[in-house]
Amino acid sequence: MLKPSSVTGLLVLLLLASVLVSMALCYRYVRSVNGAQLLEDQAAHLQAQVNLANRYTAIVEAMAKDAVDYSKRNPAIDPILQQFDLKPKPGARAGGR
Amino acid sequence: MMPSEHSGISLRDTAPPPSLGAVGELEALRRSFETLHRRFQLSVAALILLLAALNVYLLNQVRTVHRRAAVLAQQITEMRQAVANYEAKSVPWMDKFSGQLEGFAKTHPDFAQVLDRYRRPGETNQAQRAKAGGAARR
Structure with missing residues (x-):
């Protein structure tokens, strides 16, 4: 059977080991959080760029739609629309690509 | 000549026995030491348990x-690809398309009115897209 003093020594050793593990985990946690924070900043920056790109793409799509609508009144714009595949070229099969 | 040298009895043996009060005090001291020792062990064990719980929490x-x-890393990769794709394909297409529409609007004032809806005051569509492309590149 262990002596009371050896039990105390063992407990103190275990306590020291736990403290060391806690310190290592704290350090790792802080580093991980900092790394994740950097990634979040990067993601937020990229998200802003993607949002801006989506906004301008939507504007150009609306502009193309208006141009197609305009072509119903004035077919002079058709060559431009056909060049950008917004309207089928004359002679092209309907529904064919 | 000292009497103890001849009789073989040491001084320790001849020391007066502790009084009953002193024995009681020693016993009380021993008991309080043991109690304190046990409490110290319990405190250390409690601290170990607390630290173990903290370690599990930190690990999680x-x-x-x-x-x-x-x-996040996956999302960043996808967004970078989307931005690169936008810069490589969409921006040149949009620049060319809006440039042609601007050219057409110069000769067709009625279409210029349609395009005006997409312009900010004092800004051409190409300038707007250049701004978008520049922001995407940043």
Whole structure:
């Protein structure tokens, strides 16, 4: 059977080991959080760029739609629309690509 | 000549026995030491348990942060691809398209009115797209 003093020594050793593990985990946690924070900043920056790109793409799509609508009144714009595949070229099969 | 040298009895043997009060005090001291020792052991054991719980919590947090970082890294890769794709394909297409529409609008004032809806005051559509492309490149 262990002596009371050896039990105390063992407990103190275990306590020291736990403290060391806690310190290592704290350090790792802080580093991980900092790394994740950097990634979040990067993601937020990229998200802003993607949002801006989506906004301008939507504007150009609306502009193309208006141009197609305009072509119903004035077919002079058709060559431009056909060049950008917004309207089928004359002679092209309907529904064919 | 001392009497103890001849009789073989040491001074320790001849020391007066502790009084009953002193024995009681020693016993009380021993008991309080043991109580204190046991309490110290219990306190250390409680601290070990507390630290073990803290360690488990920290480990979970580290794993959660790592998982979140992996998801973010994946999203960043996808967004970078989307932005690169936008710069490489969409921006030139939009520039060319809006440039042609601007050219057409110069000769057709009725279409210029349609295009005006997409212009900010004092800005051409190409300037707007250049701004978008520049922002995407940053």
